[in-house]
Amino acid sequence: MIDHGQNGPMLPSTEAALLRRIATEQAAARVPSLVAAVVRDGELLWSGARGFVDGAAPDDDTQYRLGSITKTFVAVLVMRLRDEGRLDLNDPLDKHVPGTGFGSTTVGQLLSHTGGLTSESPGSWWERSPGGDWAALQASLARDALKNRPGSRFHYSNVGYGVLGELVARHRGKSWLDAVREEILAPLGLSRTTPHPEGRHATGYAVHPFADLVLPEPSPDAGAMAPAGQLWSTVRDLARWTSFIGGDTADVLNPDTMAEMRAVAAVEDGDSWTSGYGLGLQLVRHHGRRLAGHTGSMPGFLACSLVDEKTGTGALMLANTTSGPALLATTIDLLTTADEQEPKLPAEWQPSEVDRSLLDLTGLWHWGPTPFHLRLLPGGLFDLSPARGGGRASRFRPLGPDEWLGLDGYYAGETLRVGRAADGTPSYLDLATFIFTRTPYDPAAPVPGGVDAEGWRPAH
Known part of the structure; x- marks a missing residue:
């Protein structure tokens, strides 16, 4: 049976x-x-x-x-x-x-x-x-x-x-x-x-x-x-x-x-x-x-x-x-x-224990002017996906303190590293030379090519 x-x-x-x-x-x-x-x-x-x-x-x-x-x-x-x-x-x-x-x-x-x-x-x-x-x-x-x-x-x-x-x-x-x-x-x-x-x-x-x-x-x-x-x-x-x-x-x-x-x-x-x-x-x-x-x-x-x-x-x-x-x-x-x-039913969602020390990394990040969401997944994994529509999305698994390895998508095999401010607050993400910041082109982050000193302004 x-x-x-x-x-x-x-x-x-x-x-x-x-x-x-x-x-x-x-x-x-x-x-x-x-x-x-x-x-x-x-x-x-x-x-x-x-x-x-x-x-x-x-x-x-x-x-x-x-x-x-x-x-x-x-x-x-x-x-x-x-x-x-x-x-x-x-x-x-x-x-x-x-x-x-x-x-x-x-x-x-x-x-x-x-x-x-x-x-x-x-x-x-x-x-x-x-x-x-x-x-x-x-x-x-x-x-x-x-x-x-x-x-x-x-x-x-x-x-x-x-x-x-x-x-x-x-x-x-x-x-x-x-x-x-x-x-x-x-x-x-x-x-x-x-x-x-x-x-x-x-x-x-x-x-x-x-x-x-x-x-x-x-x-x-x-x-x-x-x-x-x-x-x-x-x-x-x-x-x-x-x-x-x-x-x-x-x-x-x-x-x-x-x-x-x-x-x-x-x-x-x-x-x-x-x-x-x-x-x-x-x-x-x-x-x-x-x-x-x-x-x-x-x-x-x-x-x-x-x-x-x-x-x-x-x-x-x-x-x-x-x-x-x-x-x-x-x-x-x-x-x-x-x-x-008999299609498979989605797994029932329920809250699960995660490493809550990683919560300060989650949320909205920007690659240049493009918004991304960083979500914490079970097992200490992260999902980085565009906030709107299609684009470069990948999952990452932990390698060590403030380092994750890309598992799939465009960033498969690449390393995501966290840059922190003097007080330990996450200030930017470095992913294969792409810098993600909390606000678009944050001048405080090491954005390649720098950020224009006059900042955001109307087009002339």
Whole structure:
């Protein structure tokens, strides 16, 4: 029985619409079995299944292979290393994994598939063949590994994530998989996410294109390529991971870092920009919404997980077929149906405790003649926004005494500093050389270029 928590159960009409969508897809695409779910704010609101696994309907605890959703776990490990100061996204690979022959490619480029690396490892198709160790993979890449100039374009590379898995292993002194278990799976309670099937699981099948017959697909260990698509999981575990991508990161990752991962780093389809990639995450723009997550494909399996950070609603699907269903489109339909038929209610406002020593910074400020409002947010954050209409708005988080770091908008990454009068009263804000004052062009503040001595006057 699903615990719907404070969101409450979905309406019967909504649940019927969701079930009909996956039933239609399973039947039309001839999928042996599929499972799906809708989550919101960390809670599993609905799950459904069609088809059979070993003669019975699959459930929320039936394992399916995740394929490339595995990459999102590896990307989180890399970002944790970055947050610990062990690497920079602009570091060349040679600094961490020397001797590859493509060492000028940066860590950030590998995460975003802009490093120019070949898409697949040379030799036998890695997805259906037992994989070798890192030495074997490295040797196979000794020649012709770069297909594009690093940074020049998006080119999806499974190899790049094999390389990132080795990077993680060298920093942690253990396999990338052990790092995933200890740093992600255990803290988040993802006990049914494993490198190989355990307990009840679906068999991967290819479905004959011209007859209702199936052929079992192999699922060998991918070795050094495993970071590109090895993991198996369930509806319940993937639901938690979907919420994680949406920002419910617990103590595993800073929410600001996850927001950085969701930001677009590369666009796949040019000017139309409906499909892009962040740092380890696929991005989809659909009817004015931006969704983040990842799809997955391995012989015998398809998977998809997407979340809308603004509404907190996510959806996922897992299927045991090599090809056929429109998994991305179906997952988007599930998410859209949930938000359209049962839109999320705004959170109830209530007073909250804030650092009241910061209240003297709030209120009206001016950049030149333009008025801005500085509002105090929970957690010691500030929001600086134009008082009228659109313009440059950003949120800031505290860095230290009288210093805040820009989180988004025009001032992302810039530092806001407070200038104070001799009595300690805030007299101006210095934001990337822009001086904000309590009154327009306050002559007492260090306004760049100075303030005309005659002050404000009628035009002549």
